[in-house]
Amino acid sequence: MSNVSLRGLKKSYGSVEVIPSLDLDIRSGEFVVLVGPSGSGKSTLLRMIAGLESIDAGTVSVEGEDVTQRDPGDRDMAMVFQSYALYPHMTVAENMTFALRMRGMDKTTIGERLTESVRMLSLEGLEHRKPGQLSGGQRQRVAMGRAIVRQPRVFLFDEPLSNLDAKLRARTRIELRELHEKLGATSIFVTHDQIEAMTMADRIVLLEKGRIQQVGSPREIYERPRNTFVASFIGSPEINMMEGKLWFDNGTAWFEQLVLRSRGSESASLAGVAAGGYTLGIRPEGFDIAREPLEGSVPMVVGAVEYTGSDTYAFGKSPMGDLTVKIAADFQAVAETLHTGETLHVKALADGWHLFDSSGERVTGG
Template sequence: MATLKIRNLKKGFEGLEIIKGIDLEVRDKEFVVFVGPSGCGKSTLLRLIAGLEDVTSGTIELDGRDITEVTPAKRDLAMVFQTYALYPHMTVRKNLSFALDLAGKDKAQVEAKVAEAARILELGALLERKPKQLSGGQRQRVAIGRAIVRNPKIFLFDEPLSNLDAALRVQTRLELSRLHKELQATMIYVTHDQVEAMTLADKVVVLNGGRVEQVGSPLELYHHPANLFVAGFLGTPKMGFLKGKVSRVDSQGCEVQLEAGASVLLPRTSATLSIGSSVTLGIRPEHLELAAPGQAGFSVTADVSERLGSDTFCHVITDSAEPLTLRIRGDLASQYGERLQLHLAAEHCHLFDEGGAAVANPLQAAA
């Protein structure tokens, strides 16, 4: 078992509150990713869990044991940092075994653990090399292996792929996912890259300004964001937003008149919206489409297009100066300055109230 419970956790530096009362539970064998923009507090939260920062108030429990004031060495956690932090004068073998040797572990047991870590991470041929003879990806695997040999209750990763090039990041991301399934371990991973969060996590924790905005599975957060921040943060390219006002509320639903020029009739929502309420309508790039002849729509001006092979991202500007992105087939593209007509399908629209909170849409809830 390796269950972590955080209760009303706060951290401040010189009167400035960085972590503002976080409650969170990480279950046994979960891969949990903390994601958010720079300065949101995700690395600070990880360091509080690891014991590398002192808690201002609140508690941290590991399997029912309060570890809030326990020293890092006695928390039974292993951390992998953004920088590899390998000993340059030691071989890969010695880097892997150093912590166990220092703890006075049995030599045969140490050798067995090093051999197992080397097998899992495919480091067998590199054991006698020194860090300067390794690539960035190989060094990061050694750093992960150093955590594996300790057999911790929870693995902590602090942006471990940030120093790798794009291709190597994809490869190492796949290796981490396989590692989690093979070890059946509890892992907490910090990143600012929402692609890593979406592809690695069982559970995503979106942080902003020292607070948790939303917790859930990657697809739950993608399809049902709790607010404008989560909606705009998760997704590549990001969700487009259109300002508008409620123009009608009746048994048929809620009609929104957009500043961009269109009106959209949404199904009856669970929230109470009145005529004249300011709202924001959100739509993802894959759900925007060109209006068919005779179909209701609104005008936009084509900006630049990004051809990615399988897909093309067409960036457009509405007449109310709001940017949107269409995701279309890779062999298509818009011409710069071209006038286009777009259609919004009500079942794919997200609605947010004046405070930025999501307004439930029954059609989305059923999707």
């Protein structure tokens, strides 16, 4: 296991700055996911760590060793690509052991590593097949096996699940995370899929235009977003964002027509926050819903109801803009009779909201 330290990394393509300047520490044995929208620089950053992209400035260190100027093959890292990149004329065993054979490793050690990797990846019986005889999921396992047999200090994954169908992708996520736990390796995983990030990561690094917006556990990122970009990117359906005025009346905090309550924790308190213009963020599950008006609630005219099996969402219009609300379990029976044009009344749950200032930075919230 090895820690990875990035200091002052910069990368530009001509006049376009892709990575302005970036610092990041990845702990030994950690599974870190780099996530962000297209063009956020996540794959470029991974390739810079691997040595596949040149670095304009800064350093990459592994376990205290500066590897910035080393060739990719001398960094003791293994990369799994989106495209599998298997040799079609080689068998599974030959693909997995190719790098070891090129290094001149003895056959006994190669055989031991191959046997262990095949067992870990449930590829028994497929060793003599060629890639064309395998399913997409099996090919991806072979690509992972090729990395595992090298026993590198760091594993790098560049959107390795994006070519799989939804069901197989979900199953492979679990298998990959279980594999990480068995190996205890340091892993850096790139994806644009927030579900992959939330379900797999020890820590998420959320990027936008090459800049780190927030680093934290999935729970920290979801429950305490640092800014409006983080709050909007993480979460499905997307968080509700409302512009308006915060004001106070006899100790009660109001955001336009909504009452903002907390359970009294200091982190959620509005003490010291001045009245004025803010952005309020409330996730779909952050509302209390009724068919009758509630104190501090707003009406929402239902435009659509979406049933997903385990959850039901109502989409509609309110005086504060378009809203998406999750129907709570105790309201499910009512949800079955909801129809377009019906009016619901929604209010913010205590600590179910987030307040952001005019620059988009978090002020306080649940």
